[in-house]
Amino acid sequence: MYHYIEVKLLDNQNNSRKTEQHSTKGPEKKKIFLTINVVIRVLQSLFVFAVVVLLLGGALGLGIGMGYFAFLVEDTQPPTKEELQTEISDISEVSRMTYADGTNIAMIKSDLVRTRVDSEHISPLLKKAIISTEDEYFEEHKGVVPKAVIRALVSDATGIGGSSGGSTLTQQLVKQQILTDETTFKRKANEILLAYRIEKYFSKDEIVTTYLNVSPFGRNNKGENIAGVEEAAKGLFGKNANDLTLPQAAFIAGLPQSPIIYTPYSNTGALKDDENMAYGMKRKDFVLFSMYREKAITKEEYEAAKNYDLMQDFQPQQESNQNTQGYLYNAVLEQATNVVMDINIEKAGVKKETLDDLGLSQYKDQARKEIQNRGYTIQSTIDQTVYDTMQNAVATYGYMLDDGYGAGLVETGNVLMDNKTGRIIGFVAGRDFNVSQSNHALDTLRQVGSTIKPISVYGPAIDQGMVGSESRLANYPTSYRSGDELTNATNSGTNTFDTVRHSLEWSYNIPVYHLNEAMKAQMGDDNFAYHNYLSKMNYPANDGWAYESAPLGSIEATVLTQTNGFQTLANKGQYQKGYMIDKITDNSGKVIYEHKDAPVQVYSEATASIMNDMMRSVLDSKITTPFKNMINGLNPAFGNVDWVGKTGTTDAYKDAWLVVSTPTITLGSWTGYDNPTAMSPNSGDQNSAYLANLANAIYSVRPDLFGAGEKFTLSKDVIKSTVSSFTGEKTGTFTYNGGTYTAPGPNVESFYAKDGAPKSQYKFGYGGSDANYSAYWGRYATPKTPSSSTPPSSSEKKEEKKKEDDKKENSTPTSSGNSN
Template identity: 50%
Template sequence: MNEDNKFDTPLDTLEEVETQTPEPDKKRDWPFVINVTYRVFRSLFILLIIVGLSLAALGIGTGIGYFASLVKTVDVPEKEELVKKISDLDQQSNITYADGSLVSVIKSDLIRTNISSNKISNFIKEALVTTEDENFFEHKGIVPKAVARATLSDIIGIGSKSGGSTITQQLVKQQVLTNETSYKRKASEIMLALRTEKIMSKDDILSAYLNVSPFGRNNHGENIAGIEEAALGIFGVHASEVTLPQAAFLAGLPQSPIEYSPYTNDAQLKDDLSAGLNRKDDVLFNMYREKIITKEEYEAAKSYDLKQDFIAPSPKSDTENGFLYTYLYDEATRVLMPSYYEADGHTEDDINNSKQLFDQYFERVKKDIARSGYTIHSTIDKTTYDAMQEAVNNYGYVLDDGSGKLLETGSVLMDNQTGRIYGFIGGRNYSQNQNNHAFQTRRSPGSTMKPILAYAPAIDNGIIGSESKLSDYPLKYKNGQEVKNYSDKGSNSFKSVRESLKWSLNIPVVNLYNDMLQSIDPKQYFDKMNIGLNPDEYYRESIPLGATDYGMTVLEETEAYATLANKGVYNKGFSIDKITNEEGEVIYQHKSDPTQVFKPATASIMNDMMRDVLKSGTGQAAQESLQSVNPTLARADWVGKTGTSELEKDYWFTASTPGVTMSSWIGYDDNTQMSSTWNKQNMIYWSYMTNYVYQRNSDIFKVNEKFTLDPSVKKEKVVEFTGEKVATVKVDNQQINLKGAKEVESFYATDGPKDSTFKFGIGGTDDNYKNAWKSFSTPRATTNRRN
């Protein structure tokens, strides 16, 4: 068989040959297999690289083209505008009194002090440059190869995604741009950095960076920015006075301020300081590598125990703020909040019904106020406010009961006609208790609830007149519990509305309220005055006595009594008149929104009756004390009401002149019971405090004006015994003609008195009325008995 025909062998012959072929030498064939495999994989690898590079080149080309197009769209500010933005720090906001004098600068949550370049140590500048941007003094704002490296990393997803930013770029990003990660922002960053380098010197750029960058926390636990606050807050020295190791530590902070900071947010020295100290060593090595310092300086600074230089932690005390600063700052936040949440599509109900949403906007607005250069113009009269603080400091001892516990107090002084708050007392000592008892604390108003929730609404609806009769016979609530008057049980008689109010009797007002609920909803009155009780509480039998779990604030009570003093017109109390921005433009202006809550006639009748409270009722102690300290002020037309909550946990006294309303609440924050005599102590304290204010700002009291009955008041003659018109009344089959019986004038806001009947009053049983008629004698008898 020749060679040419070796592949022509018949199949059966070939199979026979195959069966006879010996096994190959496996050891001899392995190099061949490996060689073939290698060649195949090498070819595939080369092919993949070629494909990958082609795709990468295509992607890079596309990216560069896209990037170039973005650069063309960058809006670079003019020189002055760019310099202003770069150098611009958060603008401090101020709070002022009504006369424009300063209450306080608002303290930002980021403490910062701007300093000039010559007040920054060269150690700090050199440490920063060698660590953050070693080519700072050579480049024109960017390092192209670093930008390319970072861009390639972003495109192919390999390598570090950080780096590539010079100090100039970082400054631009902090001051001009947002933190958004996008090619458009990066293009803006590059263009702005290049522009910045053309219009600012290297030293100005470096100083600006050191003034704006965050540096972690100081020894008070406050967030700090700027090298001066960092040096002072960590080492207790100025930025011009730091040592080499201190400078290295400070220069390392901006990379990760909170991690490297030696202090916690609650003003404690961290247990583990290694992160910041190791970073300091890295900075020192960079300085040595760049030959900024010698080997000896490097080793000495590295081995120095820097821990000994950290100043001792010192938690910041809130006492620097005080009640006035804290209240006005919070109030300014509240009045600006609607412009924020409404812009986001939320309503007031959304905010009020979600604590999370409220807190979110509250904190957001508060931070914005602190750094926006606003001026918050308050209504607070400096002289008045200072007088109130002096009064509580000088006369607070009147409230002390010897227990050693701090008996707290809260007061608000408000203009009746406008709702302007002249001043307030938040508490006895802000350093001991930061709870603002004038605006935050909700307590049972006790009997000060009676005029505003029971008597005024009843008069407003014609249910009673000033001399109508209310049962003061023993009474029980539906649950069987006895209703008791403050000092005694029922008097087994009927009392006039005027007398019941003057002596703050409980049984008559409970009878009145139960009767009133049959025809009107008293809640509508409190809604108009923005008093937010729990809706279910309005229908409690004891609510007119102040039995509320939710309670009222001193401000709410002051507003309600000012409403009666203002002819029934409610004005929400306000302490922020306007807020202006840095340019003086008004961004918030208080707008009055008066609401007619009670008829003018009703308000004037209530004032007429509450005058008796001070002259001859439960408020005599206030009038007498005022007489002893200032007879002129005592002659003002004072009207008001006392209040005591259950178990003497709260004492109130609120009174008005035609000009102002002044309130005073006292009590323990833990609801400890007070002595029954402390009701009088509160009134004595109130008189001292009121006189203290009058001595400094007498005009607001309008002591020469008087409360008068509104022309619409109906003045009707009624039988003193029944509080109704003269008539013949059948009692136990006996006709009693009331003609000739003693009459008095009763005041009505609407309707008027009816003819006297057997059941002439509100409340009481048939037996009670029989008992009352039995005690009555006509003018033909020797005497008339006054009830």
């Protein structure tokens, strides 16, 4: 029992401890629960506070951000739709030049080759490829993907995450065409603003089409830098952008991210090696996967395109036609540049003559860049068949000019011009472009020699009614006012009064000098010929036109200018400025420029017809040039064409000229060394032989150009005066110093453009001293007293004529020479 009581007590003690322990644990649990509850409530309060802070901070940040954004774009004037259209479409495109018939001459050299195409000419596969790869949300966003912008801004601000790549196609278009690549918040803000603006005004298809037209796509198989999908398709695969296969489209779509790395071609147009080619191939596969991921293509299409051997489609290396430059390329580009420059100057409201050299050069640089980058088509006036024939002719017959007198080639410049329009049909700029790049036809200035005489003296004097074709001019030994002797080519004078026609045939210097001095005095202007005639034909302004030596051709001009002067006479006295650019159109076919005739009547029609009649005598007489003999020898039918023309040489035979015309064309020729040194005394004949062969070569391919069957005729208003062959004036009797004189015959017909021949008088010609007239009258006629003033008998006339002819035959040169 005792034991039982002990056990019981022990149990009670244990129970008592448990109860005590239990009563102790209750308050502890309450404390724990209370603590947890407090913590939770604190956390809840902190969370609410944090949310409030975040909301307030976000609102404040948003307000600050919006304010900052507004600050960044406050200087940006939102462009109109038209302005945006111009800016995003303003791309550099390759321009080209063509012959008169539209056949390509060459693509104009530029840093970038580009051709714009419309949306319907771009493969849908290509559009899907570029969208899937570059902008997967393109069809959904309004120009900007906000989360991508935030990610990009954080990356730019912190430098964490590398390149953000947050730009949509629309933003990339803004970056390429309107803004720069600089990474500033201001540029990014403007980019966002403009992207939204573009999306507002343009459809998604318009945006992606423009992007594909402006983006760079590496190089083509000629090694040229290309832009736009059309040039990419042609340059890589030899097809148009709307004909691409899926793997081809995928490859091209992958190029804009890094065009030079992914392009299959090197800068020479050769395919890259396998290692470097792999970059572009991997990029192509990524594009295909992106298209599959975006469900733009099926799995089967993806697998087939990925496994396709694209290497077989790349174009083989080809030589760039941009490097094929020569006389023609440079000439057309230069002429087109001048045309566009004049257009821009006129648009600017500036007078060209007020610009200094710097101003002109700036306008010219602007015009050249415009031509190189605007995708223009420049249609020239050049006939391809004629031009090629002329180049072959100079290569074949140019040796005829060489004389061994100087070092190197005797150069030449030739221009073939249509008389009625001034159109330049063809030209020879030089013997060999590799030897000399100077354009001797259009640019080189050389003294014109006696070819200027019909243009600056005989033409104006006849036009003013001062002389007719048979008027007489003094040809006695003469000196300039300085006392320096003036001579003809091979003599000091013929010691007679020669007719205008005869003086032109022999290309005498002394008679034309007297006529020019008389014209200046009579018109009261030392520069009369330039002010009233030469300036109208765009001869260069030069004080030398007023010099005594001007009629001998001391002034310099180009072959083009001189050919244009003779075109004026051959075109009934009407000048049509020589031109090589017929039309310029932009890439849409809009005409930027089209040549329009602007005729200037320089000489009367009567004057021009008289000059052509006299210049026919120059060639027919064969005194200064064997051109007609040579033409007849080469082709008798060609020799029947009505040819007129004039020769010219300069001191020491440094230059030799011959300009000839038919009723339809004018062909000018100059020869000489680039470094002006003496040529052979036979250089005039050599030039004639060369020009005859050149003309015959042209005739063989385009006989229609030469107007066979047409003739130069005297115009209806030419006055045909019957004159004494002795005085060149009307026959009749007159008194002088108490003596009576009768102008002896025989009578001839003299052509006048104005007024007709005057009555005979003692001093009937221009130039000559009293002693010269006394000797002339005393030698060829006898003065009569009033009681015995009978005209000479026919036998006396014949005898005097025979003496005159004998004298001239013995005293005149027998070969061409200086100033002929």
